[in-house]
Amino acid sequence: MPPTLSSLDTWTFFLALFIIFLVASTLRLIAILPSRQFRNNPFRRQPAATRVFIVLGSGGHTHEMFYLLRDLDTRKYTHRTYVVSSGDAFSAQRAAEFEKGLEGRERERERESALGNRKIQSEAKGSIINGVEKKREREAARQNERPPCTGPDHYNITTLHRARAIHQSLLTTPFTSILTLLSSFGPLLAAPPLLPNAPPTTPYEAAAQDLPDLIITNGPATAVIVVLASLILKFFDIRGASSRGKCRTVYVESFARVTSLSLSGRLLVKVVDRFVVQWAELEGRGGRAEFWGVLV
Amino acid sequence: MPPLDSKMKMCFVTTGATAPFTGLIESVLQPASIDALRKGGYTHLLIQYGSAKHVMDQHATIALQRMKEELGNEALVIDGFDFDQDSLKAQFKMVQQSNGLIISHAGSGSILETLRHQIPLIVVPNTELLDNHQEDLAKAMERSHYLIRGDVTNLAIAIQKSEKFRIQMAQFPPITSGQHRETKSFAAIMDETMGFLD
Numbered sequence: 001m002p003p004t005l006s007s008l009d010t011w012t013f014f015l016a017l018f019i020i021f022l023v024a025s026t027l028r029l030i031a032i033l034p035s036r037q038f039r040n041n042p043f044r045r046q047p048a049a050t051r052v053f054i055v056l057g058s059g060g061h062t063h064e065m066f067y068l069l070r071d072l073d074t075r076k077y078t079h080r081t082y083v084v085s086s087g088d089a090f091s092a093q094r095a096a097e098f099e100k101g102l103e104g105r106e107r108e109r110e111r112e113s114a115l116g117n118r119k120i121q122s123e124a125k126g127s128i129i130n131g132v133e134k135k136r137e138r139e140a141a142r143q144n145e146r147p148p149c150t151g152p153d154h155y156n157i158t159t160l161h162r163a164r165a166i167h168q169s170l171l172t173t174p175f176t177s178i179l180t181l182l183s184s185f186g187p188l189l190a191a192p193p194l195l196p197n198a199p200p201t202t203p204y205e206a207a208a209q210d211l212p213d214l215i216i217t218n219g220p221a222t223a224v225i226v227v228l229a230s231l232i233l234k235f236f237d238i239r240g241a242s243s244r245g246k247c248r249t250v251y252v253e254s255f256a257r258v259t260s261l262s263l264s265g266r267l268l269v270k271v272v273d274r275f276v277v278q279w280a281e282l283e284g285r286g287g288r289a290e291f292w293g294v295l296v
Numbered sequence: 297m298p299p300l301d302s303k304m305k306m307c308f309v310t311t312g313a314t315a316p317f318t319g320l321i322e323s324v325l326q327p328a329s330i331d332a333l334r335k336g337g338y339t340h341l342l343i344q345y346g347s348a349k350h351v352m353d354q355h356a357t358i359a360l361q362r363m364k365e366e367l368g369n370e371a372l373v374i375d376g377f378d379f380d381q382d383s384l385k386a387q388f389k390m391v392q393q394s395n396g397l398i399i400s401h402a403g404s405g406s407i408l409e410t411l412r413h414q415i416p417l418i419v420v421p422n423t424e425l426l427d428n429h430q431e432d433l434a435k436a437m438e439r440s441h442y443l444i445r446g447d448v449t450n451l452a453i454a455i456q457k458s459e460k461f462r463i464q465m466a467q468f469p470p471i472t473s474g475q476h477r478e479t480k481s482f483a484a485i486m487d488e489t490m491g492f493l494d
Contacts, residue, residue, distance in 0.1 A: 038489070046490075046491075046492050046493075050490065052486075059405065060403065060404055060405055063404070063405040063408075064404065064405075064408075067408060068482045069482070071481060071482075071483040072483065073483065076487070076490075076492055077486070213490060214486065214489060214490060216486070248489055248490070250485065250486065250489055252482070254404065255404050255408070255433075256404040256429055256430065256433045257429060257433075258429065258432040258433050258435075258436040259429075259432045259436075260429065260432075273489065274485070274489055276482075276485060279436065281436075292478070292479055292480040292485065293470070293479035293480065294468075294469050294470060295481065295482045295485075296404075296408055296469075
């Protein structure tokens with residue numbers, strides 16, 4: 001005779017259920033958390049479009065972040081999402097300025113290559129065959145080369161609820177942090193479409209409306225919450241966050257941290273994919289801090 | 297701001313945007329500091345005082361008064377402003393062109409900006425602040441010969457040192473930081489994480 005349903009209503013049954021749940025979530029955590037040492041797959045084909053999620057903080061962190069990103073290649077990182085805390089107008093302004101700078105840099109580059117083209121054309125007048133050949137080569141090279149992705153279509157600035165306002169009591173901080181966590185899922189899942197409710201028409205728009213490929217942060221409190229949100233997405237493999245290898249995380253400890261990790265750093269050292277420090281003394285902290293010289 | 301002429305030599309003092317470092321303003325306007333600057337050939341002293349205008353006004357008046365009494369004419373022009381929207385770029389440029397000096401609080405933003413302009417830098421950590429990692433940064437940077445660490449109680453010594461330091465200072469960012477080790481740019485670290493090989 002099979003046991004009755006009421007016989008399941010015992011504490012041993014719930015204990016067993018709880019243990020199964022615990023074991024399952026531990027196994028899942030082990031699966032999604034990064035290994036001790038960073039290993040990448042060098043044979044991964046470069047996708048046509050990628051999205052980077054950049055977490056900005058207060059003055060100092062934002063300042064350092066744009067030093068880190070100074071050589072950002074918009075051909076590779078085609079959509080940028082900048083995250084600022086509510087009330088931080090400075091960081092939002094800096095992000096817009098940075099994007100303007102990227103745009104200007106590309107325009108300068110284009111002008112220079114146009115000058116080069118004209119030079120080749122004038123040289124080619126002497127020998128027509130040679131000129132045609134060269135022109136065809138250039139054409140082929142241009143088709144192979146990815147176009148720069150600058151301008152307002154290729155970035156967005158999103159605001160998260162502030163985790164802890166200055167002078168906010170420590171008692172209410174957990175609640176506002178949960179608000180920040182909840183408000184971070186939307187921007188992580190997708191950047192807003194260019195036209196409301198329009199499906200993406202180019203690979204760039206598709207990448208922008210997908211999960212970020214890379215999350216970059218350097219230590220503000222918001223960063224801890226954004227990384228936590230990305231772990232939740234990976235844990236449940238939401239939109240393939242884990243199976244498609246999305247939401248890789250890079251943490252860069254502030255240049256101002258010479259002898260000890262910051263609180264954000266200590267919280268994140270085990271869970272981000274890469275943890276980079278800028279002073280040799282901090283190398284190997286948490287068993288995995290990498291040091292590659294001063295980056296800012 | 298004063299016009300740039302060939303004889304100008306400017307010392308620029310930044311005190312930070314968030315909480316003004318009043319101790320630094322007072323210290324740089326002390327007679328000993330002013331005399332050290334004048335001895336170093338400085339003609340202008342520019343102070344970014346943030347929200348501490350009253351401290352600036354009070355001590356600048358005393359300093360100017362003293363110079364007037366002792367020298368008859370004002371040898372050092374003292375000027376100040378509260379904030380600049382354009383992140384102090386114009387001031388850094390001017391100091392760079394006048395072969396000047398920057399005296400700064402230990403904020404990493406000001407330190408990086410000054411070093412990128414290749415200007416001699418005296419960093420004065422604010423000991424009143426709770427976390428002492430600013431002090432750690434200043435010490436580590438001094439050890440690597442990027443800057444001189446100053447003290448609010450005796451800034452004149454650091455100012456005297458700065459002239460010799462001008463020719464000794466190390467290049468920043470370092471071309472190879474640390475000996476015999478591989479260095480990478482952050483762009484390379486990003487590409488590597490994504491598996492991009494170009």
